[in-house]
Amino acid sequence: LYSKSMFHSRAVIEAGDLVISRDNLTSIIITPGEEMHNKFGRYAHVDLIGQKFGTKLHSPPPHAGYIHLLRPTPELWTLSLPHRTQILYLPDISYITMRLGVRVGGKVIEAGTGSGSMTHSLSRTVGPTGQVLSFEYHQPRYEKALEEFKSHGLENVRLQHRNVCKDGFNDASGVEAVFLDLPAPWEAIPHAMKTLRPDIITKICCFSPCLEQVLKTVSTLRSEGFSDIFTQEVLIRTHELVKESDPDHLTSVSSVVDSLKAHEKRKVERRAVQMKTAREKARRQKENRDGVSSSEPGQKRKLEEDKAEGTPSADIDNEEKQQEQVKEYSAWVEPDTQLKNVVLTKPTPEMKGHTSYLTFASLYPEIIRNAIAAQESSKSAVA
Ligand code: SAM
Structure with missing residues (x-):
């Protein structure tokens, strides 16, 4: 059912491979008989077969131009994917992944799937021995993502069509980390708790653009027994390099x-x-x-x-x-120490990049065990 994984390490392009052109950040699946035509030239897909990933390929005459053929990574996919929703970008993705402690072989929940930008990164991080449980309630988006994950060979992603705020996370269990990118994450938090491992400290992250949402999320996290709750924002600050050719270059x-x-x-x-x-x-x-x-x-x-x-x-x-x-x-x-060959950088005062606030929290095993015990005693009381 699945195509071969897009996260491979083969050196040479084959038919069926996903290739990303660095120059206009578009992706193509190599299909003999098809052509790619853009301002960088005209390329028959068959001419790409046998080329090494990383090659700078010139367009055949009379078209001027060239493209760089790159092996796909989650980072490149995020930059080139077709947008069906707002998406997460790498500064947030990498920070969330690190803070949630997502690891090789781990099991993680993500909702909603949206355009699958986060899903690709999570899929690579947990690797073939891990699992990403992804949930999307919008039917056309769910179908498109399903098709995409299959064609990219993301076998460790299990995508489900489900409203997680209303119906929870189905049969999900043994989960170590939950990531919620939803308009109302506080509605999904009580359901998410039921999926978490009761034997370790587990983590959650909610991604929300407004502080009003953050406040609701924080108060739900508190009332459900989460600890270590904190909210952060990832902003970008670029550093300018001081070049050696610069008249202001500082040499000592x-x-x-x-x-x-x-x-x-x-x-x-x-x-x-x-x-x-x-x-x-x-x-x-x-x-x-x-x-x-x-x-x-x-x-x-x-x-x-x-x-x-x-x-x-x-x-x-x-x-x-x-x-x-x-x-x-x-x-x-x-x-008199000389700074020759040392690269000097100067940070720009401006900080860009607010996409959302990230609210993190941890759940300690005893809270989950108490919740399970309370649930069981209420069940037996009813019986
Ligand atoms: N993180 C995604 C990415 O990086 O591509 C983008 C997620 S997008 C902003 C939010 C998605 O959540 C939308 O596709 C929306 O349909 C879905 N969604 C909203 N509420 C939902 C719910 N209750 N259950 C499942 N999916 C939901």
């Missing part, structure tokens, strides 16, 4: 120290100007309020006295801080 540690000193000095100077302007403004306002003018001789003298006294302590603090910082920089560097 002493030049780094000099540049830090100059930066600190500029900051202190700016702050001093700001404080001076603020003082002048406050003085003018006071004069207007009191109806006095600084041109009156007694008042003028008083203002001058104020000014003489008034080296603001904040300025002194700043200068002292600057000196301390410069001493600190100088203490931990050998001034």
